[in-house]
Amino acid sequence: MKDHFTMDAPQPRLLDEMKQGVIGKPMDRPDGPQKVSGTAGYAADHTTENMVHGVLVRATITRGRVRQIDKSSVEAIDGVIDVVTDARMIRNPAQGMAGSAPVQPGDAVHYHGQPIAVVVAETFEAARDAAQRLAVHYETEEAAVTPDTSTDVETGEPETAGNFEAAWSGSEVTVDQTYTTGAHAAAAMEPHAAIAEWKDGAVTLRSALQMVRFNKKELADTLGIDPSKVRILAPFIGGGFGSKLGLGPEAAAAAIAAEKLGRPVRVVMTRQNVFDSVLRRSETSQRVRFGATKAGKITVIAHDDRVSNIDGEGFAEPVTQASQFLYGADGLSFTQTLARIATTPAGSVRAPGEAVGMLAFEAALDELAEKLGIDPVQLRLDNLPETHPMDGRPYSARRLADCLKDGAERFGWADRGAPGSRREGDWQIGMGVASAARANMLIKSSSRVRLTGNRAIVETDMTDIGTGTYAILAQIAAEALGLDPSHVEVRLGDSDLPGASGSGGSFGANSAGSATFLAAKKIRARIAEALGCAEDSLTLQNGLARGDNKEAALTDLVTEEFLEEATVKAGKTSESHFSSGFGAHFAEVAVHEWTGEVRVRRMLGVMSMGRILNEKTARSQAIGGMIWGIGSALTEEMQSDPRDGHVVTRDLANYHVPAHADVPGQMEVVFLEERDDYANPIQTKGIGELGISGAGGAILNAIAHATGRRVYDYPATPDRVLAALDA
Numbered sequence: 015m016k017d018h019f020t021m022d023a024p025q026p027r028l029l030d031e032m033k034q035g036v037i038g039k040p041m042d043r044p045d046g047p048q049k050v051s052g053t054a055g056y057a058a059d060h061t062t063e064n065m066v067h068g069v070l071v072r073a074t075i076t077r078g079r080v081r082q083i084d085k086s087s088v089e090a091i092d093g094v095i096d097v098v099t100d101a102r103m104i105r106n107p108a109q110g111m112a113g114s115a116p117v118q119p120g121d122a123v124h125y126h127g128q129p130i131a132v133v134v135a136e137t138f139e140a141a142r143d144a145a146q147r148l149a150v151h152y153e154t155e156e157a158a159v160t161p162d163t164s165t166d167v168e169t170g171e172p173e174t175a176g177n178f179e180a181a182w183s184g185s186e187v188t189v190d191q192t193y194t195t196g197a198h199a200a201a202a203m204e205p206h207a208a209i210a211e212w213k214d215g216a217v218t219l220r221s222a223l224q225m226v227r228f229n230k231k232e233l234a235d236t237l238g239i240d241p242s243k244v245r246i247l248a249p250f251i252g253g254g255f256g257s258k259l260g261l262g263p264e265a266a267a268a269a270i271a272a273e274k275l276g277r278p279v280r281v282v283m284t285r286q287n288v289f290d291s292v293l294r295r296s297e298t299s300q301r302v303r304f305g306a307t308k309a310g311k312i313t314v315i316a317h318d319d320r321v322s323n324i325d326g327e328g329f330a331e332p333v334t335q336a337s338q339f340l341y342g343a344d345g346l347s348f349t350q351t352l353a354r355i356a357t358t359p360a361g362s363v364r365a366p367g368e369a370v371g372m373l374a375f376e377a378a379l380d381e382l383a384e385k386l387g388i389d390p391v392q393l394r395l396d397n398l399p400e401t402h403p404m405d406g407r408p409y410s411a412r413r414l415a416d417c418l419k420d421g422a423e424r425f426g427w428a429d430r431g432a433p434g435s436r437r438e439g440d441w442q443i444g445m446g447v448a449s450a451a452r453a454n455m456l457i458k459s460s461s462r463v464r465l466t467g468n469r470a471i472v473e474t475d476m477t478d479i480g481t482g483t484y485a486i487l488a489q490i491a492a493e494a495l496g497l498d499p500s501h502v503e504v505r506l507g508d509s510d511l512p513g514a515s516g517s518g519g520s521f522g523a524n525s526a527g528s529a530t531f532l533a534a535k536k537i538r539a540r541i542a543e544a545l546g547c548a549e550d551s552l553t554l555q556n557g558l559a560r561g562d563n564k565e566a567a568l569t570d571l572v573t574e575e576f577l578e579e580a581t582v583k584a585g586k587t588s589e590s591h592f593s594s595g596f597g598a599h600f601a602e603v604a605v606h607e608w609t610g611e612v613r614v615r616r617m618l619g620v621m622s623m624g625r626i627l628n629e630k631t632a633r634s635q636a637i638g639g640m641i642w643g644i645g646s647a648l649t650e651e652m653q654s655d656p657r658d659g660h661v662v663t664r665d666l667a668n669y670h671v672p673a674h675a676d677v678p679g680q681m682e683v684v685f686l687e688e689r690d691d692y693a694n695p696i697q698t699k700g701i702g703e704l705g706i707s708g709a710g711g712a713i714l715n716a717i718a719h720a721t722g723r724r725v726y727d728y729p730a731t732p733d734r735v736l737a738a739l740d741a
């Protein structure tokens with residue numbers, strides 16, 4: 015019944031041969047009506063009998079110990095049940111795919127805003143009131159809260175290829191610039207939330223989580239119980255963007271309090287809690303060096319960065335990820351420095367690495383093009399490497415050159431004129447380009463498909479964080495089984511179902527999609543057997559099976575359920591070939607010469623991202639990423655108080671994610687047809703994060719083209735733009 019498939023060799027492109035014709039189609043999401051009618055049950059939406067409400071108490075010191083929590087300070091508040099502290103409480107969400115408990119600090123405080131207790135009350139209002147009034151006595155210690163003042167700073171070994179020093183000293187034209195980017199919040203619309211309920215020594219947790227297979231282990235390890243005693247339900251998630259990859263403090267607190275009180279407990283983070291104690295993206299400082307010949311051949315690429323995190327977190331923003339495989343050079347060098355600081359811990363946020371690394375990298379390349387007097391599109395085209403510059407692997411599929419050329423054509427790039435040459439009143443107008451790249455992965459995943467008559471059910475613990483998983487898995491099963499997608503029910507986000515990758519790193523569709531395809535393929539074999547035909551002669555369409563001159567309706571053929579499960583995992587092709595999504599971003603901006611305001615007027619992303627499973631959800635993903643590109647370039651920056659590290663931008667007014675008014679009406683996305691035969695059995699690539707990777711760079715380069723001046727500290731807020739204009 016089970017089928018374990020390892021991706022060791024390219025597979026036939028069966029989805030291109032199947033006859034239902036639903037793959038790639040812009041099908042509406044089947045979960046859409048539930049979402050717009052408010053009937054999709056998000057984590058906090060469930061009410062259980064006897065349920066009580068927990069609110070996290072946040073530490074108000076930077077570092078030290080909780081000496082005493084004075085419960086009597088809140089006892090008089092009507093409805094307060096308990097103030098729960100426990101050595102198993104967690105300091106911050108688990109990192110993505112950790113599969114084990116995050117740091118459990120006991121009474122130690124490691125950052126301002128760390129959850130230290132949970133107040134439980136009969137109502138949310140009473141719990142919140144008590145959490146704010148609770149008297150906590152601390153013992154404080156000194157701690158650095160900015161990378162500049164940290165004394166715990168470690169620089170890793172450089173990753174190099176070729177002879178960097180020789181190539182650098184021999185370069186005819188060089189660029190050597192340092193850039194900074196602000197810390198980012200994932201800023202998912204749905205605040206982090208959990209409801210825990212115990213029964214017979216086992217806990218059921220409803221929580222907004224991206225990777226329930228891993229989250230189940232994280233909760234079990236946190237509580238010190240066997241994973242078989244944990245069930246996690248996350249059928250609907252209101253955005254995650256990295257912030258819900260790992261089990262969070264709200265979930266641990268709910269489980270601990272529910273166990274102690276013997277009642278179901280719901281803990282919903284306030285928006286402020288989310289900003290305080292959910293993993294942020296590190297701020298970065300990045301030095302980028304390019305060397306080239308006068309003719310425009312890149313000879314040197316160096317990208318050195320400094321990022322931060324709190325003690326005990328292994329994660330460091332992978333800033334140079336795309337810098338290592340986009341362009342060729344004689345010498346390449348990449349070095350990372352990690353500063354330990356006592357502030358909100360850092361982790362994965364929306365395209366970790368590329369989202370901020372490419373802001374600086376693609377801006378530096380633009381500056382090199384300007385110095386060389388070579389068109390920035392042409393400079394990129396002229397320096398695409400034959401193989402991966404660091405390890406020599408061939409690319410599995412790469413249409414970057416086509417994306418750049420096609421985009422330049424569509425965007426009217428040829429007419430852009432000299433920097434600073436276009437003006438409309440007080441506005442200076444410019445165009446910018448940047449490459450897009452985001453590494454592609456296949457993560458071990460299982461899926462189960464059940465067919466009875468012409469109705470199928472897909473079951474996997476894969477999640478849908480708003481991306482369209484319900485749609486694409488239905489389309490894959492429908493295509494493989496010859497069914498209308500409305501005849502396929504998809505069940506997700508339940509840790510009792512076969513374990514999948516979860517949603518992260520843009521690998522969900524590849525991974526869970528491949529597993530679903532392979533399970534459906536096993537069912538095809540059983541249908542062929544039932545019909546009495548060879549599997550490769552079988553055609554399935556609209557509930558009819560045909561092959562070897564036989565025909566039967568599935569309703570007649572499959573009267574008892576066919577059930578198959580498949581597991582897919584990466585194999586030799588991921589070692590022999592390097593897989594990444596590629597694309598080209600173009601942006602046109604207007605910069606106001608007196609206020610420094612930047613308006614994005616239009617954006618175009620031309621992308622090659624393997625087989626497109628659903629043209630509509632893929633496009634929405636790409637546009638969402640490009641909008642975040644606007645955020646990273648222009649508006650998004652988490653600010654912390656340099657005295658104690660507490661986050662001061664703790665809501666969506668102070669932390670500005672682009673709103674409709676910031677987004678141009680013209681946001682165009684073009685997909686160039688592609689199949690990635692080395693990526694997985696369905697020839698797809700990740701989509702979620704490619705849209706953001708490079709998009710901000712195109713905007714920053716457009717500012718430089720509009721004004722003839724460059725901003726090096728991002729986001730390029732009006733004050734920074736004005737300073738550049740005045741320089």
Ligand code: MOS
Binds near residue numbers: 110224256366518
């Ligand atoms: Mo992603 S930042 O791996 O959800």
